[in-house]
Amino acid sequence: MSVTEQPRGPGIGGWLADKLFRNYIWRSIFRSGYPNTPRNQMLVVATNVFLHLHPTRIHKTHVRITHTYCLGGLTFFFFLSLTVTGVMLMFYYVPSPGQAYTDLQALETNIRFGMLMRNLHRWMAHGMVISVFLHMMRVFYTGAYKPPREFNWVVGVILLTLTLALSFTGYLLPWDQLAIWAVTVGMNMAGTAPILGEDTRLILLGGLEVGDAALIRFYTLHVIGLPLIAAIFMAVHFWRIRRDGGLARPL
Amino acid sequence: MAVAAQAVPRATAVTRPRKEREQELLVWPDLVFIEFIAAVLFTLSFLILSAVVDAPLLNRANLDITPNPSKAAWYLVSLQEMLLHMHPALGGVIAPTFALGGLAALPYIDRKTEGQGAWFATPYAIRITLFSAAFASIFLVGLVLYDQGRHVNVITNIAQRVDADWEWPGKLAPFQNVRAIQTGWEWHIPVPEAAQLGPGEHDGELNWPQDFQNVPMPFNGTSGPDWMRWGAPDFLPGWMQAMYWYDLNMNTPTFVVEQFIPVFIMVALPFLLIYILRRLGWVQDVRGGAIALFTGLMTSYFVLTIIGAAFRGAGQDLVMPWDVPKID
Incomplete structure (x- = not known):
């Protein structure tokens, strides 16, 4: 169990802090004390499952914005925000050709903040594709794929394709002319692949053209299949950053 | 033992000396x-x-009404643009697969540890980046303009002011666009009597394109001497039969237009880029070459995305952005 420092201020502030942060229940939840001493600041990172993505200390060049432009973190932020807004949209969306488009219209007109959630989801999805590309370029031009980080670059390339696949599967769901024809064009492209193309197309569409089978397949992939796979690869990606000693640094 | 030997340099990256703590x-x-x-x-x-x-919401999905143009999602529009200029399997699947594979293989090709952790840390890195981006943009825009063939109208209009009967000479058809090699180009080579092979009448000439549209491939089971003629490989499973070129006669003009020239350009331009940069003395190691190729790839992706998204109108015609029809 971590031993934490508990500096106590004088007066009413200190009394209030005592009541709020030093009682039995609070300390059963947050084991480190209030992070106003170096020791507690390290403990708060080390003992928190979310903050534990980070090391407790970091080289001072790495907090410079221009070193990374926060692009990897931004991509992760988009992924989380897309999960939240996506869950909101799922409450109102039925993936069937008869109902999907009507649901979208209802979302835009009848449901409070429905349009806002849909807009957020769409623009953040575009944002995520862009930030993934920019992140890849940042990693390349700072030479951060070099040993020992070779395989993490490969994981990153996999995550790039997963991001594109996530975006592509989501593109069909509004079931409007933009959706169905973009997916038709995309699937025709996949169908031209030598040997496996036609089979891939049939499996993904569940038929010869974009119809109800394709919609439910794209929906399932979009809301659970691909996010799970992406989450696994993201875990590997983040874990390996930590294991390889954080960001790349000049030798 | 090999594993232990490999682990030594890696461990140094994780354990940090005491004095670094101050940093x-x-x-x-x-x-x-x-x-x-x-x-x-x-x-x-x-x-x-x-x-x-x-966010846009158009009319309800309807496969009976094809919007013109119908475009892929913007991040796939670059591939859709490639389809206009080459065989669909090559532009939509094979070339992107090679690009992604090359991207994934990058750290195993460029293994030196120099130049990491800082922007453009190797010598000439910025110059290489800028030069490669300019190189890729200029060639791509030039190739797209060439393949669109607008210059044919311009030149024809000008020439017809001088000579009203002027037409683009058939011998120069390849300068119209790449497809014209197959559809507009004609030439004839006289064939001497002794070399006139094969059964039937011979017109005494080798004519492009018609004499090249049905060239039997070796070992296709239906051409050549008797011992090279055999039945269809029914004993193979279906997918293997699909791979075996039984009965295949090559349409050479189509092959040249859709496969040979695009592949040649996609291979030759990166080589040319590296060659120029080496002659300039800017690319001195694998990292420099990697910067050039990566920049070229990214620039190609962006330029093709912009052309495909903003400059392709009805019928995938090259138009100005404000002439791209709005679809509903």
Whole structure:
């Protein structure tokens, strides 16, 4: 169990802090004390499952914005925000050709903040594709794929394709002319692949053209299949950053 | 033992000497706060964006009404653009697969540890980047303009002011666009009597394109001497039969237009880029070459995306952005 420092201020502030942060229940939840001493600041990172993505200390060049432009973190932020807004949209969306488009219209007109959630989801999805590309370029031009980080670059390339696949599967769901024809064009492209193309197309569409089978397949992939796979690869990606000693640094 | 030997340099990256501690900051608050501010800023800006700009929703999906143009999602538009200029399997699947494979293989080709952890840390890195980006943009725009063939109208219009009967000479058809090699180009080579092979009448000439449209491939089971003629390979499973070129006669003009020239360009331009940069003395190692090729790839992707998204109108015609029809 971590031993934490508990500096106590004088007066009413200190009394209030005592009541709020030093009682039995609070300390059963947050084991480190209030992070106003170096020791507690390290403990708060080390003992928190979310903050534990980070090391407790970091080289001072790495907090410079221009070193990374926060692009990897931004991509992760988009992924989380897309999960939240996506869950909101799922409450109102039925993936069937008869109902999907009507649901979208209802979302835009009848449901409070429905349009806002849909807009957020769409623009953040575009944002995520862009930030993934920019992140890849940042990693390349700072030479951060070099040993020992070779395989993490490969994981990153996999995550790039997963991001594109996530975006592509989501593109069909509004079931409007933009959706169905973009997916038709995309699937025709996949169908031209030598040997496996036609089979891939049939499996993904569940038929010869974009119809109800394709919609439910794209929906399932979009809301659970691909996010799970992406989450696994993201875990590997983040874990390996930590294991390889954080960001790349000049030798 | 090999594993242990490999683990030695890696371990040094994880354990940090004591004196480096002085160079370090605490993640809380120095990093966590930056992340928090970034998250707030992006949440706010996307909230504002979403309040102002609505996501598009067109008419209900209908496979009977094909919008013109129908485009892929913007990040796939570059591949759709490639389909206009080459065989669909090559432009839509094979070339992108090679690009992604090359991208994934990059750290195994460029293994030196120099130049990491800082922007453009190797010598000439910025010059290589700028030059490669310019090189790729100029060639791509030039190739797209050439294949669109607008210059044919311009030149014909000018020439017809001088000579009203002027037409683009058939011998120069390949300068119209790449497809004209197959559809507009004609030439004839007289064949001497002794070399006139094969059964039937011979017109005494080798004519492009018709005499090249049905060239039997070796070992296709239906051409050549008797011992090279055999039945269809029914004993193979279906997917293997699909791979075996039984009965295949090559349409050479189509092959040249859709496969040979595109592949040649996609291979030759990167080589040319590296060659020029080496002659300039800017590319001196694998990292320099990697920067050139990566920049070329990224630039190609962006340029093709912009052309495909903003400059392709009805019938995938090359038009100005304001002439691209709005579809509903």
